[in-house]
Amino acid sequence: xxxxxxxxxxxxxxxxxxxxxxxVGPVWVRRQHVPPTFGIRIEExxxxxxxxxxxxxLVALADLALGHGIRAVAGRNLRLVTAGLTADFAGPVRVxxxxxxxxDIQHQSRRNVFANYYLVSGGQRVVRASGIYTVMDD
Numbered sequence: 187x188x189x190x191x192x193x194x195x196x197x198x199x200x201x202x203x204x205x206x207x208x209x210v211g212p213v214w215v216r217r218q219h220v221p222p223t224f225g226i227r228i229e230e231x232x233x234x235x236x237x238x239x240x241x242x243x244l245v246a247l248a249d250l251a252l253g254h255g256i257r258a259v260a261g262r263n264l265r266l267v268t269a270g271l272t273a274d275f276a277g278p279v280r281v282x283x284x285x286x287x288x289x290d291i292q293h294q295s296r297r298n299v300f301a302n303y304y305l306v307s308g309g310q311r312v313v314r315a316s317g318i319y320t321v322m323d324d
Contacts, residue, residue: 192227195284203254210246221255225286228279239279244305247287248273248315252301255289256319265322269298273315283307297321 194214201215201224202208210232216223226232226247234240253266279285285307292300298320305313 193284194227195225195286198223198225203250206246207250210243213247213250215254219288221251221258221289221291223286223288224251224254225284228281228283228285230281233281236278237281239283239285241273241275244275244279244285244313245271245273245315247285247305248303248313249317251287251303252289252315252317253319255303256291256294256299256301259289259291260294266299266319267322268317269320270318271315272317273313275313277307277310277312279305279307279312285312 192212197216197218198214201213202211207213211226214225224247228239232239232243249268249271256266257264285305287303287305290302292302298318300318302316304311
């Protein structure tokens with residue numbers, strides 16, 4: 187889908203980094219700041235049986251934003267593995283809603299990176315997540 191078809195906010199461009207994103211996307215990125223902001227327009231195919239965005243879809247966006255946010259802050263393409271990811275769901279996200287997030291890197295050691303994010307929709311924080319990523323040796 188195009189930017190116009192998805193009604194994507196200004197400054198976002200298509201982001202495609204894996205076969206998984208090709209299936210669940212389109213995902214959009216705004217690289218105006220470091221770390222970048224990622225977003226998605228929720229479609230019917232992203233929903234659960236209640237008709238709101240499936241938690242797995244929102245967690246996938248979290249994992250994407252956290253991992254790529256860590257790489258952007260580090261200034262290089264680190265090889266990362268998700269060691270832990272937790273999410274708390276504070277409100278529903280409905281079909282047609284735009285949701286976006288930007289990683290907040292808390293701490294990085296030689297082997298681990300700790301990061302947080304809030305997923306925001308309609309000006310409201312709807313998901314809070316934190317992740318631990320292991321930096322793989324090159």
